[in-house]
Amino acid sequence: MATIPGQLIWEIVKKNNSFLVKEFGNGTASVKFSKEPNNLYNLHSYKHSGLANKKTVTIQPGKDQSVLLATTKTKKQNKPSTLLNKSLMRKEFNRMAKAVVNQVADNHYRPDLKKAALARLSVVNRSLKVSKSGAKKKNRQRIIA
Amino acid sequence: MSAAAARPLVTVQSLESDMATDGAAANSVPLPDVMRAAIRPDIVTFVHGQISKNARQPYAVSNRAGHQTSAESWGTGRAVSRIPRVAGGGTHRAGQGAFGNMCRGGRMFAPTKIWRRWHRQVNVTQKRHAVVSAIAASAVPSLVLARGHKIEEVPELPLVVSDAAEAVEKTSAALKVLKQIGAHPDAEKAKDSQAIRAGKGKARNRRYVSRKGPLVVYGNEGAKLVKAFRNIPGVEIAHVSRLNLLKLAPGGHLGRFVIWTKYAFEKLDSIYGTFDKVSEKKNGYVLPRAKMINADLARIINSDEVQSVVKPIKKEVKKAPLKKNPLKNLNVMLKLNPYAKAAKRMALLAEAQRVKAKQDKLDKKRKPITKIITYFCCLSMHLRFWVYLYFIGSLLLVSQSRASLMQPGWKLPCPVYLSHSVICLLQEEASAINSASKSWYKTMISDSDYTEFENFTKWLGASQ
Numbered sequence: 349m350a351t352i353p354g355q356l357i358w359e360i361v362k363k364n365n366s367f368l369v370k371e372f373g374n375g376t377a378s379v380k381f382s383k384e385p386n387n388l389y390n391l392h393s394y395k396h397s398g399l400a401n402k403k404t405v406t407i408q409p410g411k412d413q414s415v416l417l418a419t420t421k422t423k424k425q426n427k428p429s430t431l432l433n434k435s436l437m438r439k440e441f442n443r444m445a446k447a448v449v450n451q452v453a454d455n456h457y458r459p460d461l462k463k464a465a466l467a468r469l470s471v472v473n474r475s476l477k478v479s480k481s482g483a484k485k486k487n488r489q490r491i492i493a
Numbered sequence: 494m495s496a497a498a499a500r501p502l503v504t505v506q507s508l509e510s511d512m513a514t515d516g517a518a519a520n521s522v523p524l525p526d527v528m529r530a531a532i533r534p535d536i537v538t539f540v541h542g543q544i545s546k547n548a549r550q551p552y553a554v555s556n557r558a559g560h561q562t563s564a565e566s567w568g569t570g571r572a573v574s575r576i577p578r579v580a581g582g583g584t585h586r587a588g589q590g591a592f593g594n595m596c597r598g599g600r601m602f603a604p605t606k607i608w609r610r611w612h613r614q615v616n617v618t619q620k621r622h623a624v625v626s627a628i629a630a631s632a633v634p635s636l637v638l639a640r641g642h643k644i645e646e647v648p649e650l651p652l653v654v655s656d657a658a659e660a661v662e663k664t665s666a667a668l669k670v671l672k673q674i675g676a677h678p679d680a681e682k683a684k685d686s687q688a689i690r691a692g693k694g695k696a697r698n699r700r701y702v703s704r705k706g707p708l709v710v711y712g713n714e715g716a717k718l719v720k721a722f723r724n725i726p727g728v729e730i731a732h733v734s735r736l737n738l739l740k741l742a743p744g745g746h747l748g749r750f751v752i753w754t755k756y757a758f759e760k761l762d763s764i765y766g767t768f769d770k771v772s773e774k775k776n777g778y779v780l781p782r783a784k785m786i787n788a789d790l791a792r793i794i795n796s797d798e799v800q801s802v803v804k805p806i807k808k809e810v811k812k813a814p815l816k817k818n819p820l821k822n823l824n825v826m827l828k829l830n831p832y833a834k835a836a837k838r839m840a841l842l843a844e845a846q847r848v849k850a851k852q853d854k855l856d857k858k859r860k861p862i863t864k865i866i867t868y869f870c871c872l873s874m875h876l877r878f879w880v881y882l883y884f885i886g887s888l889l890l891v892s893q894s895r896a897s898l899m900q901p902g903w904k905l906p907c908p909v910y911l912s913h914s915v916i917c918l919l920q921e922e923a924s925a926i927n928s929a930s931k932s933w934y935k936t937m938i939s940d941s942d943y944t945e946f947e948n949f950t951k952w953l954g955a956s957q
Contacts, residue, residue, distance in 0.1 A: 354789075360630075360639075428638075428644050428649075
């Protein structure tokens with residue numbers, strides 16, 4: 349499959365795509381979010397986009413109290429079902445943080461996403477601690493783990 | 494993309510019903526060049542917009558609407574507006590305004606005509622380019638995801654299914670096929686999204702809306718697959734030689750999820766040709782070329798060829814210093830004009846000298862007065878006059894004996910007793926005062942018209 353470069357994909361996708369969420373604020377202020385699963389900050393931008401990059405990182409809550417860390421494989425871009433290296437992590441936070449850093453930065457996978465990955469890890473972790481009372485919210489970003 | 498040798502292989506997904514005739518070797522088809530064509534969302538949007546106008550049916554208002562009256566204006570003079578009014582009587586309608594777009598029951602402004610230009614012509618090459626772009630985009634998972642299809646479970650894009658799929662007869666079997674190849678979530682999404690349309694369309698025979706699911710493309714005419722798949726909500730079917738842009742890029746958005754059968758996939762090369770080979774089915778048509786063969790900017794920028802010629806990054810950003818006013822800030826002035834220091838110093842000294850010189854000059858002109866004089870000035874005018882008189886007299890009699898001084902030659906109303914030394918002092922001061930006041934009075938007189946007072950001048954003159 350011809351690997352269409354990320355820049356080209358971004359040019360096509362940046363104006364309009366099904367994951368784009370525009371929030372309007374005071375006057376002309378607005379933020380653009382993105383709901384795709386491979387986006388660490390959920391921001392609509394080239395760097396964070398899960399669509400336009402060959403290498404992406406994602407951190408999500410997995411099955412009961414575990415965190416799913418997934419990276420995309422560069423060689424399998426056109427095979428969506430086997431695209432991700434998934435790993436469920438059930439350790440304590442420090443260990444998980446170390447694992448994330450190893451995967452993301454230390455092996456030069458996407459060192460510019462290190463801070464984002466750690467931030468997301470801590471938020472996801474915290475959300476798992478909170479006992480879910482009330483209506484169950486569907487995780488729309490869920491990668492089927 | 495270059496039409497070079499490397500044509501990646503696409504594995505054909507086998508279904509349960511497949512006779513494993515080809516054995517262990519994974520069925521794979523080389524990727525047709527169509528999938529490598531340039532993706533041009535701008536062309537697709539344009540062509541899609543034009544083509545979607547071609548299925549329109551004309552609408553118009555009736556020809557005679559609003560004119561089926563014999564209305565005439567009443568003219569002026571009847572205290573009503575001059576709009577044509579319906580003639581006759583005996584009914585509400587009589588006398589009402591007619592014919593105008595502003596009148597009730599009148600004809601509308603610019604009544605719609607059926608000869609409006611409903612359809613649009615698009616150049617054949619443009620149409621083909623759009624279709625080719627859309628096919629290429631359907632092979633990029635990011636774009637298909639961005640369009641909103643659920644393809645996380647799809648094993649490979651572009652998704653090619655073995656020819657056994659074309660023989661599927663029953664819809665239930667078709668659903669099973671979809672499940673096997675991971676296309677079921679997309680079809681499910683379409684089914685779940687069926688809803689009543691918002692807006693007036695629901696009353697105009699467009700009641701329901703739903704999302705689009707996968708597009709199944711087959712190669713053999715009359716394949717049973719058509720009947721099996723067509724009733725599944727969201728799923729659409731198309732024959733390879735008749736691919737429709739409106740189906741490949743619904744809404745003008747690239748990236749429809751397409752399921753190809755093996756037969757259809759192999760036909761693509763002959764229908765659209767390759768970058769070198771002319772298409773067989775389309776007369777003289779060659780696939781369009783992209784503006785950039787390698788559009789991967791990151792790789793180009795980081796490549797050896799570019800990096801070896803590029804200058805190093807400027808890490809230090811030079812910031813302009815704040816401008817300071819040399820007229821106010823001495824150091825900045827000296828940076829510009831070093832002589833300014835010397836010039837300033839000389840100016841200061843000169844100024845000091847000038848001030849001193851002036852002060853000296855003034856001091857000289859203004860004599861310092863002693864205590865006696867101050868006392869003298871403090872005396873009242875009246876007393877001063879008499880003291881003055883006395884001194885004049887004393888000066889006249891300066892040669893006479895002192896004793897005679899004590900003898901009041903003139904009868905002074907107030908006896909003034911003064912010591913000898915004081916008298917001498919007073920005589921010196923008196924002469925100074927004398928001359929000063931003489932000149933002062935002279936100027937006074939010359940300034941004013943004080944010429945009649947000759948006694949005074951005579952008196953002054955006598956004292957000399």
